[in-house]
Amino acid sequence: MLKKRYRLRKRGSFAYVRTHGTKYNDRYLTLGVVRGNCKLVGFVVSNKIGKAVKRNLVKRRMRGAVRELWTSIGSGQYIFSARTGITELGYAEIKERISALIAKACGVKGAAAENRT
RNA sequence: CGAGAUGACCGGACGGUUGCGACACGACUUGUUUGUGCCGAGGAAAGUCCGAACACCGCAGGACAGAACGCCGGCUAACUACCGGUGGAGGCGACUCCAAGGAAAGUGCAACAGAAAUAAACCGCCGAGUAAUCGGCAAGGGUGGAAAGGCGAGGUAAGAGCUCACACGGCCUUGCGGUAACGCGAGGCGCUAUGUAAACCCCGUUUGGUGCAAGAUCGAAGGGACAUGAGUUGUCCGCUCCCCCUUCUACAUCGCAUGAAUCUUACGGUAACGUAAGGUCAAGACAGAUAACCGUCCACGACAGAAUUCGGCUUACAGGUCAUUCUCGCCAG
């Protein structure tokens, strides 16, 4: 599991990433990224996903996956948003999809930075 | 053996690796550090439907309105909950269910059907009359959820509680039993009275508002202003205050985890529950902590995630366990 100090926690940070970040989409996940020196990750699981038990389960799995892939992530602020239907996936699938998104984001790092400025 | 009834309980287990949150004790590089120990979701944590604690609203006052409840007795911090009884309804039964005061205080409503709906005469019956028609009656028919008690006898022109009987219904008086609701009897009164109060209402009881995003501590700017205004309920009265309003920033610390707590035993009580003794401290976050993988076993795992805290209610739920428990049916002896 990810320690608290590596997680994105402030309301303002979420708003910043959402408006200024580059987005990468998947069938079940959305990733928003802003480059920076520190390395912070946030998770969004909305009410649409399900009731409290399902939401918590999804959130835990996402955190667990990110922890295992921690070394492959570059510095910056990340937000993973869950989309409807994700409750049908197992842990392994979620992990695969997250790693694919991370690869995509880190691969086009330079281009994303140019577009932003 | 099968079908049920009632009450209580459990809610995968064990082991290994990696990982997360709070707390305690250490370490040194003194902080977004690290090591060890210990603890870490539920019977409903849910819905937010009642009742409280606690906090604030200057005081927490009054009246009306509004709201809730409504057989009796207990229990409780409190309650509309709970327990026991009474009455009623359902079931062959064990047993279950019931917002269960007042309809002669008043008002409203009762569609359609039906002659007529709180009111009396369509068909009908009887009498008078040649007949038209007039008078008497409410037994029978039919409508309706409901038609001025039921059934029998007497009585009559025909009929009618008009009169009488009833282990019938109602009202009044009274005896016995019960704390009481009420029950079981006795006597009297021929007896007018439909339903609806989960329609307004009447009677009785209770009730100030807002809710931990309550609130306490810590800022800045702008505007109004000496009687306006404000003081969190709809209206009014009373009382009080001198400052009030708006916007923005910050989201830290406290509130915040020992409590009407819970477990065991004993005693009292039919029970809810109470009393005494002893034991236990057992989540406390603020983008919000329980996951991933593997192995073994079985019934192959449902509903579902704490957010101020308790007592209830309601709703969801795979499967399973227990009881000198209770009922019905079938078979055998």
Place this chain on the structure above:
RNA sequence: GCUGCUAUGGCUCAGUAGGUAGAGCACGUCCUUGGUAAGGACGAGGUCACCAGUUCAAGUCUGGUUAGCAGCU
């Protein structure tokens, strides 16, 4: 976490002192026109979100459930 509101034909809505559920648009058939639109006539379409209760009778009254919407920060 807390507090409110709504649910009626395909769509937008009425329906207040319980008594056989209505309007507009849309839809179908016919008339009108050389044809279309407009207009006219007729018609179909409803478990009144769901489950119980009160009542002779419930869209309406009472309790519960489920969806959806809004506000408080």
